Amino acid sequence: MEEVPLYEREPRSAFQQELVNLGYSAWYRVPSTQPNAFYTLIGTGLLFHYFQNYPITEYLQKHYRSTLPDLMDLNQRLQHQDRWADLQFWSQIGPALISDFNRKFQGKPSAPTVRSGRMPDKATSTLFESLMTACAGLLVWYELVDGQIASRVWSGTGRSAAVYLCGAEEEGWYYLLVHSAFEQGPGKEGFPYFTTNSSSRDGLPMPRQPQEMAVESVRQEECQPPSGMLDFIRTINQQMATIERKCDTLASRLDSLERVFGEKLDEILKNLPSSHYSLQS
Numbered sequence: 001m002e003e004v005p006l007y008e009r010e011p012r013s014a015f016q017q018e019l020v021n022l023g024y025s026a027w028y029r030v031p032s033t034q035p036n037a038f039y040t041l042i043g044t045g046l047l048f049h050y051f052q053n054y055p056i057t058e059y060l061q062k063h064y065r066s067t068l069p070d071l072m073d074l075n076q077r078l079q080h081q082d083r084w085a086d087l088q089f090w091s092q093i094g095p096a097l098i099s100d101f102n103r104k105f106q107g108k109p110s111a112p113t114v115r116s117g118r119m120p121d122k123a124t125s126t127l128f129e130s131l132m133t134a135c136a137g138l139l140v141w142y143e144l145v146d147g148q149i150a151s152r153v154w155s156g157t158g159r160s161a162a163v164y165l166c167g168a169e170e171e172g173w174y175y176l177l178v179h180s181a182f183e184q185g186p187g188k189e190g191f192p193y194f195t196t197n198s199s200s201r202d203g204l205p206m207p208r209q210p211q212e213m214a215v216e217s218v219r220q221e222e223c224q225p226p227s228g229m230l231d232f233i234r235t236i237n238q239q240m241a242t243i244e245r246k247c248d249t250l251a252s253r254l255d256s257l258e259r260v261f262g263e264k265l266d267e268i269l270k271n272l273p274s275s276h277y278s279l280q281s
Contacts, residue, residue: 001040001091005030005176015170018149019142022205023192024166025180032174036094038119041167041176043071043097046135048178049163050075052187054194056161063136067104070096104134119174128154136161138198142168142177142207149207155198162198164191 005028011017019027028044030037046068050060064072074089074096083089098117105111110127113120120127122141132139133156141152155162166177179192187193191203 001036001087001094002034003030004085004087004090005040005044013170015144015149015168018207019168019175019177022142022207023180024177024205025183026178027168028176028178029173032119032169032172036098036117037174038094038167039097039101039117040090040094041174042131042135042137042139042165043093045165045167045176046071046097046137046163047075047093049194052193054163054187055189056194056196059161060136060163067134067136068097068100070099101131101134104130122152125154129157132156132162132165132198133160135165136163137165138162138195139165139167140204141166144170151204151206153201153204159197159199161194161196163194166192 007026007028008016009026011020016027028041030041032038034040046064050064054060071093074092078086078089078092080086094117098114101114102111105114110120110124110130113127120131122128122143128139131137132154136156138153138155141154142149143152144150166179168175168177181192189196191205
């Protein structure tokens with residue numbers, strides 16, 4: 001690990017904005033070329049879930065101590081308050097997880113890929129399934145394909161309990177995604193916390209397909225009046241505003257004339273002889 005991952009909350013690209021639209025409120029971002037980058041983020045996600053108070057926490061702790069002892073040992077050794085800002089801690093997460101995986105895959109064709117620290121080819125579904133079995137995880141991964149966001153989902157075989165791990169990649173960057181639900185209260189079964197049936201895909205946030213976005217665009221266009229009509233409406237509004245101002249000015253002038261006329265009439269009445277009033281009475 002050459003540098004501490006960037007922790008971000010504000011989208012700076014269309015891809016990141018779509019992640020926000022899917023419900024993710026923050027992410028750790030690292031260069032995909034950084035050594036062990038993929039495994040560093042996966043290990044971080046596991047440690048994040050490890051400290052949550054889930055009904056399956058006891059099961060997870062037992063499973064991780066048995067299957068991922070090096071990662072758990074690192075977690076125990078470096079417990080200081082500022083470890084998430086400590087490059088030494090970050091630099092050991094990926095190698096610890098790779099060491100645990102190496103024992104699992106030793107002697108298998110996939111072992112060199114894991115030991116290299118590179119993210120496996122996403123076409124090798126069986127390897128990802130084996131990784132997620134070891135992690136007791138269900139991995140949701142987003143990426144750009146032909147300019148559109150696509151998603152992949154991998155989990156261990158069977159119907160075992162698992163935590164949700166959410167990641168993405170964009171133009172040479174890997175992301176570990178943090179869902180906004182984590183800011184709303186304690187975890188319960190279901191996305192983005194954990195599942196007791198890792199083969200289920202219910203509730204996973206999936207990006208919109210191109211045809212869905214096209215339909216939405218058509219609906220928005222149908223709701224918008226033609227551009228000529230918009231110009232006509234703007235012209236009418238401007239004319240109405242002018243008429244209202246002129247009416248206000250006219251009303252103000254009438255009030256002024258009425259006041260002057262009243263004052264003049266009072267003055268004339270005051271100057272009339274008192275005998276004139278007597279004759280009238």
